[in-house]
Structure formats: C-alpha cells, structure tokens
Amino acid sequence: MTELIGVDWGTSNLRIMRLGADGAVLDRRVDPRGAGRLDPDEFAGVLEEVAGDWLGLAPVLIAGMAGSRQGWMEAPYAFCPSGAEGLAARLARPDAARDIRIVPGVALTPRGLGDVMRGEETQALGLFGARDSGLMVAPGTHSKWVRVDNGAIAGFRTHLTGELFAAVRQATLIGRDMGEPGGDDAAFDEGVRLALSDPAITAHLFGVRVRRLADDLSHGAAADFLSGLLIGAELAAEGAHRDHPVQVVGEAALSRRYVRALALAGFIDVGVADGETAVARGLHRIWKAMP
C-alpha cells in the first residue's frame, strides 16, 4: 500500500518513488529534468507529467534543490542541530490546493549560514535511526560530511573536492591530456597517503607535473594520483571523525575510491549505503514526524 510519494529533486535529476511502510521503495520513475534547468512555474507540470497517476494515491514529500530560491518554492533553511521533527515543522507548501510539501535544506548556523545543504539532510536521516549516531559521507562535485547524533543532524561540512578535481583537469597544465581516474589503485593510494602525511596540497599539485616530467607517473596513472591527492586532503581535514561509524552514499566507482581512502586514513567502521534507499527512508521519517 502506498503511504507516501517521495521525491528526490536534485539539480540535475528527478526521482519519484512510491513508498510503502517504513519508506520501502515500491516503484520509482526517474527523469532528467532536474531543478537546475526548470523555472519555478514548470515544476508542477513536470511532476504531473512524470507521475500524475500516482499523485492521488498519497501525500507528496519532496527533498532537494526544488526547495531552493531558484527552485519551485523556497523552503527556508533549518539550522543545526535539527532532527526529523525540526524539518517536518518547516515544510514549504508550493501548491495550497494539493497535499505537496518540500523539505527545507539545513544551514550550519543561523548567522551567515556557515555551510548549507539541500537533500543530503534527508538522506542522512534515512541512514540512521532515531537514536543512532554516525556520519554520512556523500562524495561528488560537492562532498558532504553529515554528522548525525542521536538521530538528529548535529553538524556537517562540504568540500569542493569533485569540482576542484574537474577544474584542475580542465584548466591547468597538469590536467592536460589527463585520462579518467579509476584504473590505477596504487597511484590513487599514493596520492591519498601523500596528502594525509602532509597537507601541502599546492605543492603536491606541482608534484604531479614533476612526476610526469621525470616519467615517474604514467599518463594513465596521473588522474588517479590527482584524485587521491584531493580526496586525501578532504579526509585529512575530517580525520577527527575516524573513530565514528561512516556510511558512504554515492556513485559506485567514486564510493569505492572513498572507501579505499577512508581505510588509509584510519577510519575503522566504514559501510556503503544505497542513496535511493536512504532518501526514501528519510522522506518517510520526516513525513511521520509531521505535527
């Protein structure tokens, strides 16, 4: 039985799910019309077009960039610490005539925001139970480290790692002719270890050039070494969390690299979780917490 229509409306992708008890995913539809390419008045039509036959079955709850200022309707940020109840109390309603709500994003601090996220708060609440504690690591263009304490979002930090990797590849001499990462674990590990042992990332980046000049680093290995350097720099900055349980949520090949790097950085309890399951459970949990 469908209890909730859960929607994960990110910048570049739309995922609509029929959810049963405890947020179990009964069916899903995906569409490339992410929030980043839609005007505010287009969201309702896209939702109707992709899943109009589902909309009468149950209430709709949306997480992600659909709630940003440039999205369907701004759902102003909640602040840390914030649990499912806190988010449920701040849902936005973009269509007064229908049972559709948008989960707010979370800002680290009220003043100056500090850091912000939209969507990852829902995934994190879905990964950990109401009394659990741990960290969600969601690698990608912007890598998020979300700390859950006793079932509530206690803090988080975002790293520009993926975007920085792309920028170095695209716009520096060391990125010229660089291949795709993923083929050379030894080069990746070497980059991670170097960044963990010494945070001089500006110097290590020049080192990529020197190693290429000296034929110390093959053409194919350079992308893995660079990826290891930047992920290693991210992990060095988050090393204080190494004794906490970590769940990695993201694209499979990238998650695999993070799991390798987390082990090298001394994280002792690392699992990999499915992103769809996490957001579905999180949406269900927030919906159950509605006042």
Add this chain to the structure above:
Amino acid sequence: MTELIGVDWGTSNLRIMRLGADGAVLDRRVDPRGAGRLDPDEFAGVLEEVAGDWLGLAPVLIAGMAGSRQGWMEAPYAFCPSGAEGLAARLARPDAARDIRIVPGVALTPRGLGDVMRGEETQALGLFGARDSGLMVAPGTHSKWVRVDNGAIAGFRTHLTGELFAAVRQATLIGRDMGEPGGDDAAFDEGVRLALSDPAITAHLFGVRVRRLADDLSHGAAADFLSGLLIGAELAAEGAHRDHPVQVVGEAALSRRYVRALALAGFIDVGVADGETAVARGLHRIWKAMP
C-alpha cells in the same frame, strides 16, 4: 665597463642586460619572445636581433627556460645542494663558435627529480652572498620557495598556487563573475587567516560559495578572499621557515599580498627584492665561479 652579457630567458619573456662589476645592470633590453614560443633553432637569431651589437663586448650567460629540453639546448639539472661553483661547472654551450653559456636548472634530487626549477636558482644566488643563508620566495603561477644555506641552494619547493587560483576562477562555480584580486585587503587577510588556522582547503573553497549565497562576501571581495585562502594554504605548508629571513621577488602587487600574508603567518624577517637585480647578480656570481 661591460663584464658580462646576462640573459634571463623565461617562458614568456626575454631580458638581456649589460652587466658591470658585481653584476650591476648598466643597460637592458626586453623582448616578448620568451622560450615558450621559440623552436631550438630560433634562439640564436633572436639573441642576435635584440642585442647583436652587445654580443662582442663580453661573454654571454643565460638563465631560465632557454636551457630546458624544449629550449635552445638542454642544460641538464644540477642537484641540491648546489652553489655557484656547482652550477658553473655544468654550463651548456649551445654554440661552439661563440662564448655563450646556459645555466643549468636545479632538481631537488637526482632520482625522480623531486622538484625542479630553471631561473630561480640564479635569482636566489644573486639575492644572498657567498656566506649568507635565507629563503627566496618567488610567487606567481608556480610559487617557488628556495632555501639558501651558506651561499648554496640547499633545497626548494614549488607550489601551484597561481595556476590553481586561475583554474578555480576559470572552471568552478565560485569563480564565475569573480573580479580581479587586489582591492580588498580585509577579505584577503580573512582568507589567509582561515587557511592558516585550518588546512581544510577543499572545505574553505566551498565556503566561498556559501558566503556569496549568504551575502557575507561582496562580489568585489571574493577574489581577494580566494587569493588569501590559497596563499594561506601555501604559507601554512612553509610555516617551518618562519624564523628565517625571507626575500620576496616578483610582480609588485602580488609581492605586496605575499608580504601581508607572511606577516600574518608569523614570519619575522621579510624583505622585498627586485627580480632584475637578483638575476643579474646571480649570473655575475655564477660567471665568476667558472672553472
């Protein structure tokens, strides 16, 4: 009286100087035909064209990228430690019929090179006397920290800081519409302090985005804040040198920012030196050390 024709032939610029006693610059000519745009067989002609009337006056000594594998003639790297005598013993002679020599670059280690420079070794030897010790910091696309110990080059490290700054501006969302740095010292200082206090540079870069979102950082201040972050990261990695005398050599506006940042990082003895004077004295010193 002209003792030496000194040439600083970098990637993007050519500078030819008539040098007198102790390397005093009597006259100079500059030309945009840097080594980066010349084929090996074009160097002799450019030298003749720009300063043919000087070539009979004194021997010619060239420093910089003209000695690289893609330059006029490769002058294989010397290794650290290396003083004026060590460099003078390894000069390349691109034209057997004439008294023209090229100073070798310096590599940190024989095996794998470790790090490399061409031109900065000559500047550093010109900045410090035969018994002096200190550091030359040459900021720019690739920022060099060259350590001179008792008149010899003892070690050095290169940071990709300038190129990374350009890549972030060119190829990330935080760089979009960013202005030129230099107008907002307070924003620059804030970036430096943040990077010095916490080496989490990937997170600080995302912070630029959050500050812009929260209107915490004006359009004009963003480039200064970013510049401060990256220079601060470089200085954090070189903090072990803070008790040594430092001479900053480079473009005036950038040198000014480095002097600010070095003070914030606790460097106690910081001066600014002129690049032309340094390379002229270094060339003269190497020439005098010839066997």
